[in-house]
Amino acid sequence: MTTTAPAPLTTAPALPPEGGLTSSTAPALPDGGLTSSTAPALGGSASPGTPGSTAFPGTATFPDTAPALSGTLGTATFPDSAASPSALGTAPAALGGADFPGAAPTLPGGAALSGTPGTATFPGSTTSPSTSGTAPTALEGVDFPTASLSGATAFPGTFLPDAPSQFDLIADRRGTGSLKWDFAARRRRPQDALPLWVADMDHATAPCVTNALLWRVRHAIFGYSEPDAAYDRALRNWFSRRYDWQVDPEWNVVTPGVVPALALAVRACTGPGEGVVIEEPVYYPFRQVVEGAGRRVVSVPLVRGADGAYRRDLGALEQALQASGARLLILCNPHNPVGRVWSRAELTDLAEVTGRHRVTVVADEIHADLALPGYRTTPFASLGRQVAARTISCTSPSKSFNLAGLQVANILIADPGLRAAFRTELDAVGYSQPGVLGLVACRAAYEGGDEWLDALREHIARAHAHVARRLERIPGITATPCEGTYLLWLDCTGLLADTGLEAGELDAFMLEQAGLWLDDGAVFGTGGEGFTRMNVACPRATLDAALDRLERAVQTLRHHPRSRPRPRPLRENGTYSS
16 A cells, blocks of 8 residues: 655644653654655554553564665655655555654754653744743743744754754753753752753754654664665765765774774774873863873873964974874864864874874864864875875764764774774674664765755854854953864963963853853863863854853953852862862
8 A cells, every 4th residue: 555645744743741652643754754655653552651561562564675865855765776765665564553652753953852741942932832932941031033933844854954943943952861951960060050061962963864763763673783785885975975085884893982982092002001192182081091091191282373273283293202102193183172174284294294103093083074164174094095004083973963872983994904903902892783773873964964964064153153253242251263163162361361260260160150061171181271162052042141141250250359269179070079
């Protein structure tokens, strides 16, 4: 039998109570998603919230081949041999009508479901009866910009690149197990602090990813998996299309993330007590994985110019390599937190110095996709065969498509010997098959996410510019010029000098006076004191609420210097000590 695609939904469907099923019909699929037939719902009955009950008692028949995402954003075609959705042809047979426990539709473009099942918060007013036009309490009642939902479905089947509201819908992530929003107390931060610290986004992922995950979850069997031919093809085409870099899928070793890969690379390429070069200030796990492996950190500070931009001191690097005998360097490209997208010329110079000293380079390129408009990341290994032969490239869609919780990274190692050494360390920790949903999400992003990603990059660029303009009203704090990532490196040294605030008091000031949870610059190592890192990948209303708080706090500090907070020492894991 054949069926037609369901009509688009214009309201946000309510969620079932936690642990139970309230509907006898499965959520409709998006217009532009799986259009040849309805996605399978599972038959039978279930006892809501009853331990041991099954929501899936029936049998389901699926087509021989699973749908794959097309290159057209927000649509799904079908695998490999099929040219159109009609390839599926028939609806899966006899699937009944039970809903899916815990599976809730994502709202259009970026509005996630709130912590209270069945509600969602939108900017302004909407036609949905389950929405609210009021600001979340965490945003102190700020007026939100109006967002039009006209033409959007309740599932994000189509991305609307010309709709700025796509990234400005308010997503209440509380109650979702969010590290950013739900763990303030455990990390000894004030509960009402606005969190703009950890590097994930408050934006829903690309519709093509959501569609792929919905289909895969409805299959309801999550056995062992690994990259297949379609995954390899998506990976190869992504790097060819976006970077003019021809990647052989044989190079790929999948890991649960880039940071674990850094730790494995350190162990694979060095011995106990040997030096590893890092360029500080830099993402603090660099230092952690080196010292955690019993190796020695060789810190080479970046140099900040009169224009505020950071550059590499090649002379200092060469001296450090000679003095330390280090044979491994961890490169951050683009650089977190200072926001540099290293130019091809700069990377060529680095390749020349490291090549002469026979240094292997571990390139953390997790933010590569987030070079801002006008800039383009050059993968270090793409500089040539000789460079690739001594490079471990750590890549992932987790930052660019907001997939950190799905834990998938592609570690590209061209040299067979280097790759074997890396695999040996991976085997030693007992990791083999990656998570199936991470593989699905990565493939979907790389097959159909280009348009969404480019719109996100534009949005982030506007956010950077907006913060810079707002900081003109806040004396003593400036934004470092940023070429990539959704992170801003804020220079607060002027504020310290003007108010007498000490660098060790800066984080407490941000938390206690400004009500902002940021990443204090000191944790990024040498040169980080007096700076702080802000994540701008959030709706404009959230960003403005944070900047309003910061402006008021700075004004109060300047007029009442005795209100300075007392510093509280930080543990290495970023939590306050007692």
